[in-house]
Amino acid sequence: MAEADRFWQLADDLQEKTVSHAKELFSYAETANPDDLLSLLIQYRFFTIYYIPDIAILVARMRDGQLRSFLADILTDELGNGDPAKAHPRLYDDFLKSIGAPLDLLDDLAVKDNIEMLQGIRGKLIDPRTSTAYGVGLRGMGGECVCQVYLSRFHEHIVKNPFIRQRRADVDWTFWDLHVGEHDIEHRLKTRQLIDEEIVSRGATDIVELEQGYRESMASWSAFWSNVFASVKSRNVQRVSVNRAVDWRGTAAGALA
Template sequence: MKTDLAPAALSPLDLRAFWTLADDLQRQTVDHASALFAFVETASPPRLFSLLAQYRCFTDYYIADIALLIARLPPGRMRSFLADILFDELGSGDAAQAHPQLYDDFLASLGIEHGDHERQALTANLALLDAARAALTAPGATAAYGVGLRGMGGECVCQVYLAKLYEHLIRNPYVREHRERIDWTFWELHVGEHDIAHREKLRALIGEEIGGMDAGSVAALERGYRDSMAAWQAFWGHIHAAATAADPAAAARGAPAGEAAIAQFHLAIGVHDLQTARAFYCDVLGAGQGRSTKNLIDLDFYGHHLVIHQAPQEAVGDAAFGSAFYGETVKVPHFGINLNWRDWSALAERIKRHGYEFVDPPHVRMRDLPGEHATMFLNDPSGNALEFKAFRNHDEVFATIFATHTREMEGLDGLVEKAAAA
């Protein structure tokens, strides 16, 4: 969840510089959210539900996280204000008005048919939420860090994404047709004056209380805010990828019943400076950061799988080079497709039927880690490297932290053995 979304770290007590940074990051968030949710205006009802249902898990986590943050804050106006927010989230004593229930009412009022599995939270997002809670409650975490992570992250950053989502949502043809029957109570609270007032009050209290704390408080506030920004970017990126990959016509194209239609472009390229490239792709172009090592970073590039590798300083042959990756060496640049496991197996057999040799035969990579997948490499006749993958759990393409919620997909080892022997 750590990120460097903007300029270098502030001096500890420079609260004015922090607000300049916060405003700049918020403008970036508005741009990111606008690009992310543009497809909502023309999304089919199934895709629309796929996107909207995934936000629901945050509403439960947020209530518990705010309670944990309140418990760590010293007595004062900030603590009382967050307690008021918690009371509001819980419906001010009326369970029917609790915000998770209001969101459930909204989803139900859409009237879009869906299976139970379509409301299950994405594994990668549960991992992000678990990681945020662990960071919030870590022994060394300060109150200022928590306010940046879940105070500003929950009230300020979340509100920006919801406001932009709503802006595109109300233009969707299905929503416009059924607008009168849809329960908008949740949205009236979160994109109107109610939530804006919360955001402004929180900002004022930060100016009063954080600036008067110890010398490291503003720096801790910044770290929490940066971590929150990175987590939100990844959270919505995962949802966007799942919603745009969902294909109601999969069965018509011959996809097996119950098998997700996955065809996600994968590209790995060399860059001169890994962190400079990360800043460009994440900050400027809006990609979400996934797992990383000292020489590579996975990026959620508008739903597609881009990996940037640190290139050696010296030119190597035709500009290709070998990059270390979880105990293997892979040729960079390369491109390919992430497929579902059955299509991946069928492709491996097809390659063998044509008598084409693998550079790296079918095998399992990152076994028992988040992102475990089957892979195979081959070169085209011009020497361009191609890689094809099938993830045990496609939700973990960009996963950074292992979560107990990981769903196992039976048959991964078997399909690799079958593909290798075909």
């Protein structure tokens, strides 16, 4: 098997393993009581808060090419294409508000272990010793390719929850319409195509670094949701304050102070 074929087979296997790992979480989302469901859903907002600056850092470090330009387009899209009211973290908060989340309290609910992990990822993206191939595996593939598949599966279970079904017409679905429909499917496929053309095609060294970044991304993604699940089951989980004003060097405003 050619090195490129081996890599994509590995990527597909890791993606499937990561999604399968969340089977218990997905099932729980179908039956959770309203408070636990909100606790579960609130944590994803912190991933979106970190994701945007991470992509900006990655774009700044990459060589010119179609992949860099495409990731820049994704960054613009995440920021609302010039309209801050349509930025994806804002849209997610709109969704949370529509199902009863207390927006004035959300910043204080971040699971500490997840914020430490997200800050560690940020530090690696900034570190000049980290290759851009590694960064693309860590955030380009992990954030754009797998996130869409995972969110689509998660959404399938969320909409079956009785609490959501009863008020479905009143829920602001804008965020989910973008992330489970053709919009994000196209992003996922295009990202994969350009990674294949501009990184995998360069040969063994870049493939190894891309794979290392992707492996870490998948491990972090699984750990993120495991921590979220644990935080719903236990009220003793440590939490920190995080808002949208995240310092690009890796320190969330108010976090871990």
